[in-house]
Amino acid sequence: MSYKIGIDLGGTKTSVAVIDASGQIVFSQRASTPSHNYAEILRTIGSLVETAMAAGDFGRLDKIGVGIPGALESDGTTVKNANTQILIGKSLKTDLEDQLGKQVHIANDATCFVASEAADGAGKGFASVFGVIMGTGVGGGIAVNGSPIMGENRIAGEWGHNPFPFYGAPPLERDCYCGKKDCIELVLSGPAISRDYLELTGKSLTVDAIVTQAEAGDLAAERVLSQLSTNLAKGLSTVINLLDPAVIVLGGGLSNIDRLYAEVPDRWGQYVFNASAKPAAITTKLVRNRWGDDSGVRGAAWLT
Ligand SMILES: [Zn+2]
Structure with missing residues (x-):
């Protein structure tokens, strides 16, 4: 069985989930988003990922998807357009890659939402x-x-x-x-x-x-x-x-x-x-x- 891991960084809550090949969630956990402190946001994501990795035998999970309330600049790493404004201008992709030791894919949270709902949800x-x-x-x-x-x-x-x-x-x-x-x-x-x-x-x-x-x-x-x-x-x-x-x-x-x-x-x-x-x-x-x-x-x- 192969697994994937994702993070949803929301304005108030941050979630981690591991899904199996059929899209079923096999592990998930949620924490409050420390929305006014960037270092704390990185730490929260790090600890959620650590907990998820320790929760089962999911393999190495070399890549992680991160949905954010914003988007990346054309440089591919810096955040723009974020309602959680502390993220704007931060090099979130490289900071997370350094911290997690994984390849990080960042997408807008509404893009993640529509991807999920169109694939096997209300938009299927x-x-x-x-x-x-x-x-x-x-x-x-x-x-x-x-x-x-x-x-x-x-x-x-x-x-x-x-x-x-x-x-x-x-x-x-x-x-x-x-x-x-x-x-x-x-x-x-x-x-x-x-x-x-x-x-x-x-x-x-x-x-x-x-x-x-x-x-x-x-x-x-x-x-x-x-x-x-x-x-x-x-x-x-x-x-x-x-x-x-x-x-x-x-x-x-x-x-x-x-x-x-x-x-x-x-x-x-x-x-x-x-x-x-x-x-x-x-x-x-x-x-x-x-x-x-x-x-x-x-x-x-x-x-x-
Ligand atoms: Zn506006």
């Missing part, structure tokens, strides 16, 4: 898949005929830093860490939903708590979540115009919000390019991921 069998991670930040990835597309600048699918469309006037002019204003990430991420609820009520709640509050009849929570559905419909309509994917797979913490799967496709028809005497329904499917938090780490392992 579809010719074109757009994968979205809506969590601490917003990332996107594209797979065609089961294979992810990296892109010329390694940013294929990075829809989270397009300007949010159909804002209505005036634009809010919120600053994003990427240097632009009013990015989609500032509207559709977990922190954005908590901020919207805080602005309405003065109360700080997690997204999960806002969902619970809405179910209990809290009108402000209901308003924030309904607006999220409308905003996601607006955002994804631009993806449909550009890629017209067969299926869009949602991942990340916000993918656990059940109502999105009915409300968003109901609403995106208003925003998709569809000027017709008899407008046909938009048949793109919106589905929840199959592999949950494991998708990123599975995809990372597979990409080695």
Whole structure:
């Protein structure tokens, strides 16, 4: 039996997994991401890999895949575009290779996610898949005929830093860490939903708590979540115009919000390019991921 090993370096959690040739996870472990300390991030990855290597007879595992909330510069080692901003400008690939003694393959976490879901997850069998991670930040990835597309600048699918469309006037002019204003990430991420609820009520709640509050009849929570559905419909309509994917797979913490799967496709028809005497329904499917938090780490392992 041959095995592969992957790391998913997330904004809040870092995971390691060993998968067998059929894609089954045979070992996994998770730790908090020390997101403000680069040396600690390296140490966390090192100790997860050490634990995984000691957990079974997996062979040498000379290569490791690492999914990151960002991408590599054209030099192939330095990180750019990372929501975990401490990573930006760091030589993550060479630092990890020195530390782990393995060949390190780094890919964007949303690319890893879409690779996993397109291969044997919720996007399996579809010719074109757009994968979205809506969590601490917003990332996107594209797979065609089961294979992810990296892109010329390694940013294929990075829809989270397009300007949010159909804002209505005036634009809010919120600053994003990427240097632009009013990015989609500032509207559709977990922190954005908590901020919207805080602005309405003065109360700080997690997204999960806002969902619970809405179910209990809290009108402000209901308003924030309904607006999220409308905003996601607006955002994804631009993806449909550009890629017209067969299926869009949602991942990340916000993918656990059940109502999105009915409300968003109901609403995106208003925003998709569809000027017709008899407008046909938009048949793109919106589905929840199959592999949950494991998708990123599975995809990372597979990409080695
Ligand atoms: Zn941005």
